[in-house]
Amino acid sequence: MTTFQFKQHHTQKAIIIAVLYLVIAFFIAYFSLGGIxxxxxxxxxxxxAKGAGFVVGIVVIAPLxxxxxxxxxxxxxxxxxxxxxxxxxxxxxxxxHFNAIDRLELNVKNVNRLDIYDKQNNLLVYLQPNNQPQILQPIINNIVNATGFHAIRGSRKIMGNKIDTLLYSNRVVSPVPVH
Known part of the structure; x- marks a missing residue:
């Protein structure tokens, strides 16, 4: 048995907490410094302005x-x-169970995100490490070695950068198109 441990990225929760944190920080500064x-x-x-930005970065953004x-x-x-x-x-x-997996998608929905789908096209789970994206490849290799999936390479553009996508499956499917 192989074990992997990582911090899972949770975008929705992070955005909500960040917005709340910044709103609270703004109101604290607003009331303590006498308004705008x-x-x-x-x-x-x-x-x-650079000095002020540096101070705000250290005092407000770093703790966030x-x-x-x-x-x-x-x-x-x-x-x-x-x-x-x-x-x-x-x-x-x-x-x-590996026999319930239909396909694996890497970097298709988000960068450094592995989506695992069942045979009814339902998302079983996604894995998106926060600080160790290289951990996804050994996880994929373990699943592919046990199932015999083959890889289909594709690519997509995100903010002008070309990102390689991988789809692992037993059946023949077309590669993920470039957006």
Missing amino acids: NGMADKVNAMGS FILLRFLNPTVVVDIDDRKMTIRQKGKQDLMI
């Missing part, structure tokens, strides 16, 4: 990134020769 004019006076007193890092859940993936088990604190363990 008081905040503008503080920036002017610093003498440099630290907070988001701790709020992302830790996921443990155990893989043996017939199934994979995905464990996450606060959630019921998810066991996926």
Whole structure:
């Protein structure tokens, strides 16, 4: 049995927490510095917009990134020769037998995201590591070695950059088109 552990990226939760955090930080600055004019006076007193941006980055933005890092859940993936088990604190363990998997998609919906689908085209689970995207390839290799899936390469453009996509399946499908 092979075990992988990583922090799962959770975009919706991160956006909600970030917006709430920034709204609270704004209101604290608004009331403690005397409104918009008081905040503008503080920036002017610093003498440099770059200096003010640096201070805001250190005092406001850095704690936000630290907070988001701790709020992302830790996921443990155990893989043996017939199934994979995905464990996450606060959630019921998810066991996926390899014979129930129809296809794997890497980088199709999001960059560094592995989507696992069943034979009815339902998304069983997605894995999107926050800080270790290279962990997806050994997970894929374990599943592909056990199932005999073959890879179909494609690509897509995200913000002007070409991103390679991979689709693993037993059946013949066309590659993911370039967008």
